[in-house]
Amino acid sequence: MSASSVHGIFLDNQSVPAGVRATGGLVDPADGTVFATVAKATRDDARAAMESAARAQPGWEAIGAAARAKVLVRAAEHLRGRAEELARLVTREMGKVLYESRSEVTGAIDNFDYYAAFARTLSGEDVAGLPAGETIRLVWLPRGVIVAITPWNFPAATVTRKIAPALVGGNTMVLKPSSNTPLSSLLIAEVLKDAGLPPGVLNVVPGPGSEIGPALVQHPACSTVTLTGSTASGVEVVKLAAPGVVKCLLELGGKAPVLVHKDADLDWAARATVWARYWNAGQACIAAERAYVDRAVADRFASKVATLTKALRVGPGLNSATDVGPLYSSGARDGVAESVREAVAQGARVVVGGATPNDPALARGAFYLPTVLADVAEENPVAQEEVFGPVLPLLTFADWDDAIRRANASRYGLSSYVFTRDLSLAEKAIRELRFGETYVNRVGPETPQGYHAGFRQSGLGGEGTVWGVRDYLQLKTVYVDWKEPHRADYFPPYPD
Numbered sequence: 001m002s003a004s005s006v007h008g009i010f011l012d013n014q015s016v017p018a019g020v021r022a023t024g025g026l027v028d029p030a031d032g033t034v035f036a037t038v039a040k041a042t043r044d045d046a047r048a049a050m051e052s053a054a055r056a057q058p059g060w061e062a063i064g065a066a067a068r069a070k071v072l073v074r075a076a077e078h079l080r081g082r083a084e085e086l087a088r089l090v091t092r093e094m095g096k097v098l099y100e101s102r103s104e105v106t107g108a109i110d111n112f113d114y115y116a117a118f119a120r121t122l123s124g125e126d127v128a129g130l131p132a133g134e135t136i137r138l139v140w141l142p143r144g145v146i147v148a149i150t151p152w153n154f155p156a157a158t159v160t161r162k163i164a165p166a167l168v169g170g171n172t173m174v175l176k177p178s179s180n181t182p183l184s185s186l187l188i189a190e191v192l193k194d195a196g197l198p199p200g201v202l203n204v205v206p207g208p209g210s211e212i213g214p215a216l217v218q219h220p221a222c223s224t225v226t227l228t229g230s231t232a233s234g235v236e237v238v239k240l241a242a243p244g245v246v247k248c249l250l251e252l253g254g255k256a257p258v259l260v261h262k263d264a265d266l267d268w269a270a271r272a273t274v275w276a277r278y279w280n281a282g283q284a285c286i287a288a289e290r291a292y293v294d295r296a297v298a299d300r301f302a303s304k305v306a307t308l309t310k311a312l313r314v315g316p317g318l319n320s321a322t323d324v325g326p327l328y329s330s331g332a333r334d335g336v337a338e339s340v341r342e343a344v345a346q347g348a349r350v351v352v353g354g355a356t357p358n359d360p361a362l363a364r365g366a367f368y369l370p371t372v373l374a375d376v377a378e379e380n381p382v383a384q385e386e387v388f389g390p391v392l393p394l395l396t397f398a399d400w401d402d403a404i405r406r407a408n409a410s411r412y413g414l415s416s417y418v419f420t421r422d423l424s425l426a427e428k429a430i431r432e433l434r435f436g437e438t439y440v441n442r443v444g445p446e447t448p449q450g451y452h453a454g455f456r457q458s459g460l461g462g463e464g465t466v467w468g469v470r471d472y473l474q475l476k477t478v479y480v481d482w483k484e485p486h487r488a489d490y491f492p493p494y495p496d
Helices: 043-062 065-081 085-092 098-120 159-168 182-194 207-216 231-244 266-282 295-310 328-345 400-408 425-432 466-472
Strands: 009-011 013-015 023-027 034-039 134-142 145-148 171-178 200-205 221-228 247-251 258-259 288-295 349-352 371-374 391-397 415-419 438-442 473-481
Touching: 009 182, 009 400, 013 023, 034 182, 034 207, 034 371, 043 145, 043 171, 043 200, 043 207, 065 085, 065 098, 065 182, 098 159, 098 466, 145 159, 145 207, 159 171, 159 182, 159 221, 159 258, 171 207, 182 200, 200 295, 200 438, 207 221, 207 288, 231 247, 231 438, 258 266, 258 400, 266 295, 266 391, 266 415, 288 349, 288 415, 295 349, 295 371, 328 349, 328 391, 349 400, 391 400, 400 425, 400 466, 415 425, 425 438
Parallel strands: 145 171, 145 221, 171 200, 221 247, 258 288, 258 415, 288 391, 371 391, 415 438
Antiparallel strands: 009 013, 009 200, 023 034, 134 473, 349 371
16 A cells, blocks of 8 residues: 555545545654545445445345454454564554564454454253243344544554454444554455455445534444544534434543552563653553552652653654654644643642753654653542643552542543552452443553443443443343244133
């Protein structure tokens, strides 16, 4: 795939040229240059994609799960051959460090292999203990056409994490990638086509959600919509889906707390927290968004975090010496800067960072220095609202119950982190933290062997494991009476 050309939409296994459609430029966040142009799909395109997927679904279901899995396995192999191409494309589209992009692409490939294995393990149930001649069976069926709306921060891994379970279950999909990172999705679609995916099983329609979102979600063929994005975006999708009673699978915002007890390995806890905060320039739903540190070790922990943060090298993602790349856009950078200004105005103190780099070579990019804030009050917005960027607020706690209570006092509930050597304290946190994931003495990212789901306003449904596959399936119950002559005591006329 040439990043410099004009890209259209992907419909019925064909790359449809932009033609008369409006187009938009893709900006490299490392230097602000436009490096590619992509068509903006129209409402007519969205409807055509949905109708194509609806036509393809019965045939895709009919070939059986084993045959569907073979396509995913071949796609994984094809993607391995284009892994470096995709990794560099991810870095160019959204700025992340190339090492992280390569890791993401490895995860994207793993999603195809992992979910393909469910083709031979998914099973229903026969109810036991029924009268002779009667059966009750529970059967898993595809839901139909899935609409997937994916974000810019993980444009390869998130896409395959939705495609693979949906397709192995016999569904077809229309994918609307982020307008900032559509090329990764188009490349993945090409890979699936080359692996033998039939036309219409996956269609890709880049474009603004405000324009084509309603045409996708409210199309009569839409059975399910899966979104990874902000909580505000999730609310809008639910509103669109409500009239049609369309199932929604939503991975939304996060405000992950880090709880550091005084008995923790502070060197490890500091290093892990720094990675969990600044990985992907802080643009991850599971990123460490606030750290609660035992007062007895708060100064020592803050010093270690500050030292590690100062050592991080900021620069273009394609530079092998870079630790933290740019944010995905200049607007995102400006939003992070405003969050820091507001936090300081409300009493926070900048320990490290708190500004854009003064290196002239980075002036055109969407860079913001990794930032540590101390003296952060619980009510400070930087401790309450998601800051999708490289800013770590430090707070202190008096006791473990206090830390857990304050961690839970959030409208978000996606991920959480705990550092302690005390098994009883760890178990208490595991039991009482109301988050979909808790990492103890380690950090993420999540793996498909775990169910990635959020509590409260962090989402509905989840991804990974057999439960993630079943979220794309419909459970049907079949009642059969094989006895003859047929009879039923509850038909009129009723007995005395």
